[in-house]
Amino acid sequence: MNVIITGASKGIGKAIATIFAANGYDLFLCSRNEVALYKAMEELQTRFPSITIKAKAFDLSKQAKEFGQWILAQDIEIDVLVNNAGLFEPGSVYNEPEGTLESQVQTNVYSAYHLTRTLLQAMMKRKAGHIFNICSIASFQAYKNGGAYSISKFAMDGFNKNLREEMKEYGIKVTAVYPGAVLTDSWGDYDNSKHRIMEAADVAKIIFAASQLSAGACVEEIVMRPQLGDL
Numbered sequence: 001m002n003v004i005i006t007g008a009s010k011g012i013g014k015a016i017a018t019i020f021a022a023n024g025y026d027l028f029l030c031s032r033n034e035v036a037l038y039k040a041m042e043e044l045q046t047r048f049p050s051i052t053i054k055a056k057a058f059d060l061s062k063q064a065k066e067f068g069q070w071i072l073a074q075d076i077e078i079d080v081l082v083n084n085a086g087l088f089e090p091g092s093v094y095n096e097p098e099g100t101l102e103s104q105v106q107t108n109v110y111s112a113y114h115l116t117r118t119l120l121q122a123m124m125k126r127k128a129g130h131i132f133n134i135c136s137i138a139s140f141q142a143y144k145n146g147g148a149y150s151i152s153k154f155a156m157d158g159f160n161k162n163l164r165e166e167m168k169e170y171g172i173k174v175t176a177v178y179p180g181a182v183l184t185d186s187w188g189d190y191d192n193s194k195h196r197i198m199e200a201a202d203v204a205k206i207i208f209a210a211s212q213l214s215a216g217a218c219v220e221e222i223v224m225r226p227q228l229g230d231l
């Protein structure tokens with residue numbers, strides 16, 4: 001079984017890679033920084049020596065189709081695709097720097113849209129597979145400093161909903177994941193000693209569970225918040 005994960009060098013993407021690796025899946029990974037990506041790959045390969053892990057650096061805001069072509073060249077069956085790569089640039093519509101919306105949409109939406117389109121024909125032919133789109137609470141709720149990030153995540157939700165509808169008859173499952181705050185580098189030095197926000201492994205666990213249902217069942221939406229609610 002094969003799983004493709006974007007933005008897998010750290011954070012939620014790496015946690016997802018870890019749980020699939022622990023369950024025997026082969027991994028196909030990308031992120032921009034090659035050094036960090038290879039380091040993550042080596043770490044996973046040491047922990048899980050029996051699986052195959054391949055990784056290549058791509059900037060998905062510009063090279064999503066190229067990453068898709070690289071995947072197609074691996075000649076594998078695509079069992080799971082996780083569109084996770086994303087960047088949080090805090091700001092407000094009224095004063096964020098010019099170009100913030102463009103760069104947020106390129107990184108958070110076009111990446112998933114173009115990669116998925118590149119891989120879909122092969123998946124549709126096989127009539128199998130499961131696509132997870134990492135959205136956010138910011139995909140349906142406005143909040144302070146959301147700005148272009150939140151707008152891009154609303155768009156990601158629109159992409160996900162359309163894809164779910166289109167893929168029903170092709171046997172391809174599509175699941176939107178809407179996490180609230182998760183402890184990753186996006187949160188800098190945040191002190192989570194009181195477990196105020198979620199851990200990346202929490203998101204990974206629920207995604208893995210959703211990927212294990214029978215062919216007739218699709219988890220459409222996963223909404224996760226810290227136990228005490230949003231910050």
Ligand SMILES: NC(=O)c1ccc[n+]([C@@H]2O[C@H](COP(=O)([O-])OP(=O)(O)OC[C@H]3O[C@@H](n4cnc5c(N)ncnc54)[C@H](OP(=O)(O)O)[C@@H]3O)[C@@H](O)[C@H]2O)c1
Nearest residue numbers: 007008009011012031032033059060061086136181182184
């Ligand atoms: N953490 C949260 O609180 C939270 C909440 C809701 C949703 N999310 C969403 O969850 C996803 C993962 O977030 P995270 O918190 O785990 O972030 P993170 O720790 O910053 O990791 C982001 C990953 O994406 C990669 N990446 C970023 N831009 C990329 C690009 N243009 N092309 C290829 N790879 C790229 C990063 O590697 P490089 O920098 O080397 O490219 C890294 O591997 C994002 O879509 C985010 O919006 C996060």
